[in-house]
Amino acid sequence: MTAAEKLRIGFLGTGRIGTMRMQSLLDSGLIGAAAIADPSPQMLDAARELAPGAKVVDGLEGLLAENLDGVVIATPSALHAAQSIQALEAGTAVFCQKPLGRTEAEVAAVVEASRRADRLLGVDLSYRHTAGMVAIRDLLRRGSLGKVFGIDLVFHNAYGPDKPWFFDKALSGGGCVMDLGVHLVDLALWGLDFPKIVSATGNLFSKGQPIGPHNDVVEDYASATLTLGGGTVLRLACSWHLNVGRDAIIEADFYGTLGGASLKNQNGSFFDFGAWHHTGTSSQVLAEPERDWPGGAIIDWAGKLSSGARFDPEAEHFTAVSAALDQIYGR
Template sequence: MKPRLGFLGTGWIGRHRMEAMLATGAVEAGAICDPEPACADEAAALAPGAVRVDTLEQMLEQDVDGVVIATPSALHAEQAIAALKAGKAVFCQKPLGRSAVEAQAVIDAARDADRLLGVDLSYRHTQAMRQIADLVRSGELGDVFAIDLTFHNAYGPDKPWFYDPDQSGGGCVVDLGVHLVDLALWVLDFPQTGAVDARLTCEGRPLNAGQVEDYATAQFRAGDAEVRLACSWRLNAGRDAVIEAAFYGTRGGAALRNVGGSFYDFTAERFQGTATTSLAEPPDEWGARSAAAWAEQCAASLRFDAAAQNYVRSAEVLDRIYGR
């Protein structure tokens, strides 16, 4: 029997992940829930046999083995914990929680329920980033001592809740920086991290109460590497986006970079002195690869995967960036 999944939140991201999961053939859609009828209709077109429900509680009463969560950030931890306590596996959009405390509570619930937990940290699954991770882990770059991370988005989110710190947990750092921090820690196999020196601003000025940052810089240590991070919304960057993750070691360097301002096309290059070698080029259909991988993992086993404990590591760094 294929695992049956409930899809909670079927906006663009939720439907995109749903389509990728179903395309694997490893899982089936058992239930759909979205407060917007148009979103639910589009999801139902992908899975005509799925039951449409109005609440998470109703979804948990259905014959589903897992729940895929694509809702506003403030709801992630509470909804994930409820699903896990009901004995369902969970795949959640980032961030898993608005703080490390929330993230750890979800992980604890997954461990207690012995159920699989996944988070949609999609940039890990780009071909470019996998090539770089292989270089670092094999020791071909020597000892990595510096990492430069950048994610500037010339646009800002279009939903009001993103700008409410109580609902979002923060601004561009929790929206974009979480991917950067995760990449650095994931490539280095989640080393210990140190204190963070950070500066957060909104429209070029220090944050006032009730505001979220639209520009942030931070510096911290991850193992023996010095990590520098910069991210923003609505920066006058001259292109749609500037995305980069560069790793510098004692025997060489490597970097992921977006192409022509694209949010989707990436290159990976290896550096040795003044020489550059291409590692990966577009096209690469990576956007929903993390969702598909989780679906296949579900089909293999619904039991808790201890690697989920690493999700809190990035959340701890974000907490330090925010000074909490």
Template sequence: MTGPAPLRIAVLSFAHTHAISYVHALRAMPGIELIAADPDGASAPDDAPRGAELAAELGVAYVDDYEQAFAWRPDAVVVAAENSRHRALVERAAAAGVHVLCEKPLATSVEDAVAMRAACDAAGVTLMVAYPVRFAPAFRDALALVRSGRLGAVLGVVGANNGKLPQDRAWFTDPALAGGGALVDHVVHCADLLDELLGERPRSVRAVANGTLYADRDLQVETGGMVTLQYPGGTVASIDCSWSWPTSSPTWGGLTLQIVAERGTITVSPFAQGVAGHDAHGETWDPVGADLDGLLLAEFVAAIREGRRPQPDGDVGVRTVEIVKAAQASAARGGEVVALR
């Protein structure tokens, strides 16, 4: 008796560094045929390898452009291109009847995000957004505890998603390609967790941001910010989204949530566990625990095979883009409160 046909998945672009771990996760899964295309890699002003060179390093089959990738007739694609290039690739996939996992943020404008969701809905294909932190066991445990009602209502949440300045992918600080700086890069992960935790959309957003960090580099995007969200149920949440970790740090940074409820508090710190040490180059840090990118890809693949809608879906992607755009508008107006309609 034969099993199901292999699932054919194309990774579109290596622009986002998570594409590397996505390839590793997919290669480790049974019943997956995998190719990659990164036509913009050769011209990217990046220090790290991309394109055919990186594909060879990862041991994945490579094609020269996206047309060849779609001619291969994939069942699904993983879009890991620069943020402003997501819409064209997602709409191309929808037109071909291909399921999509799109890197965060879904788009650089609310209009683009809504159009991408509409295209996938009309085509009857999956649109999932790459928010791996919601699969962290620490967050799942906290979510279950809050939903059990034992702690009462959530009064406030203090979120932080800090990290290094993304130096080996220059597009992260290109306002046209990224759509912004730290507000874009780091708000969305916490916004996704809050979306799942609280089950409601914020009523208003307030943000401040500046380029004080790395001011000597004359970057055209913000490098630090603080966002405050007010929810209809009364919860107030904040997100510190700065690129504040030193370049000498042995790890990229870390995300935490401190949840304050009526009858207790919870601290969620998915990246706190690891093995610290030193080598010839200085400090080292090897994380231990669940492979969150692997869990994300497992949900995507399982949803396709089972014919169901995965989470986080395109609706979450749109809502988190709305928060980012409201935060950018607020910061541009000196911290004015922006209502979400």
């Protein structure tokens, strides 16, 4: 695309994830980084190395004054909903880091703002874009697994987050369920075309001690059970700083009457995933690890935006995922 044809995108928050998504978009050739905003001079310097022509502005207001096609939001979770709504109401498409909001009510308000403004809304639910999960969803849609009655989901991050705001419930909305469980719940619901959630229960722990729904401490370990329409049972476990003997365990297993399918990270990696189709005691490889998937969600958003897309009814599903998290938290 020529410079005149490229989308003019602004970036609010240029930390590690923000700059990674910026790099993915720049590599795609779909966008030009028109403006950037971050309170940290160090973060701004890192972003300007990727996009030396980008204008440095003051916050979201400064970005919205630049007549942009879209804004990428990568700020602390407590800010996501309000900033997304502000950008959408200004007539700017939004791509936001997960979670889009801390509660179902916050997410629903953003989706409604997207509808009213008729502007495209995207969320960085990136694991959908692994080759393995795409292949598993294809199996599910073709009915190759038969009736899916059980799903096991795991995301243990032995490092955990490195910023203090993750551990402040008012800023983060929750702990490992909000940070990691959102990906797992989205994978299951997206894979099954978003069935109704009949019930959900969760058990939350902090440093080995159970915590209740009204505790200000965020959880570092959680297990949950969700029953979906049709009787499918989904079991979830996620954690920060768990003693698992590797950097991460990330798995999604789907069990059906005709077969099973698994997505698993390899050798503790956060990026290398394989996928398999199981029949009885035999397994067939569906996908080998690939490295370019983390930018898949934002590139998909930019591609739609470049084609003139406005409000997408699929955004309603963001609310469904958040509703499941609310039930796990007992809210």
